[in-house]
Amino acid sequence: MPKNELFSYRIILRYIPLLAWILLMGSLTLHVMFPVAKGLWDSVINLTLIFIFAKVTTVIHEVGHLTAAHWAGGVLKRIILGIGHEIYRSEVGVIRVILKSIPMGGAAMAIFPNNKQERWRYILYVMGGVLFNFLVAASLILLFGYDSSFLIGVNGIDVSSALIFTNTIAVLNLIPFYTSAPGMKTPTDGMASIKMLFAPGAQRNEYKHMELFYEAYELMEARSFDEAEQIYNLLYQSQPTQPLVIFNMSAVCLKKANGQGAINWLDRLESRIQERSVKPLKGLVYNNLAWAYLLTQDVEKAYHYAKMAIEDLTRAPHVQGTYAATLVEGGKENKGIEWLLLNMDFKHPNATTLSSSMYLTLAFHKLDNMKDLEIHRTYVAANLDKLDADDLLLWNHILSRIN
16 A cells, blocks of 8 residues: 555545544534534534544554654564454554554554663553553643543533543553453553563563564565574574464464474464463464364364364454354354354455455355355455465365365
């Protein structure tokens, strides 16, 4: 996407849905046309502003992370807005900005090549998001005050109080717990800070390799799997028991359609699944095992692991897709279709949407629905260059059954 498109109306409407703008403009119009019900319309407007400002607050939060990382001497990498599959990306200076299909939450990425005082530098980076939300809320309170009754519109439209409210809610990120919104068990800012503060030296050493992890991550994203594998091999030599290294080695195997190789790596993590360092990866480990068994055409084992993965990461699109694939393979086509359609998007062909379309092709074949089968087969066929080796292997298996 061209850089100047980042702030275009299409991107803004994707991140803040059109319905919210329609509701806001409609309420403002009714506010003027029917002043008798002014309090009602003001309340609706203020509630709509909360929804819109929740998105703005997420941007403030992620910018806060990267600003704090800059203060701490970090190298700024990217901001991710939303969850699900990627729909747009651009760059602002050195920062890559990525917009995903479900406009909920976000993430910021930075690395710290200099390992001096890494504990405190990392904590500053993690706390930067909440710090920025607090500063915005405090500044607005000092400038305009805060009306606790703004939700019911007693004192009219209150833009400032709505923005104060959303930024104050963001401070709840300090509560230490895990969330699975991004597709894996991820600590809140409060939990991440506590973990870093009290982490033993061996665990803190993992952060010293973040630059290599990020380089491999970008290579995986660029589909340069051999180069990524070389980096993970280097990391494995220095950290042979590190769960993230082992997990990523399995991911490389999957992308290269080596299902048995992935299983061999993942079996090592499954045997340690209750360990504190492995448990946050549990859903991802089960999901990758399910995908690996699909590659080896062991549908029964694939379903076994997919079922455990979906129980752990119900909202993760890639986990939904794997679970749906096992349902279709196992003869539960209608249920599988329901899950697959959650991630179907013809406008943005990528690993998630194409994988969904692949198994929708198979499902509609089994249901003798030739019309929808052709729609999805055509979509996949037009985007074969976007399929990795694992998807191509599975797609060829599907084609051999429907032709």
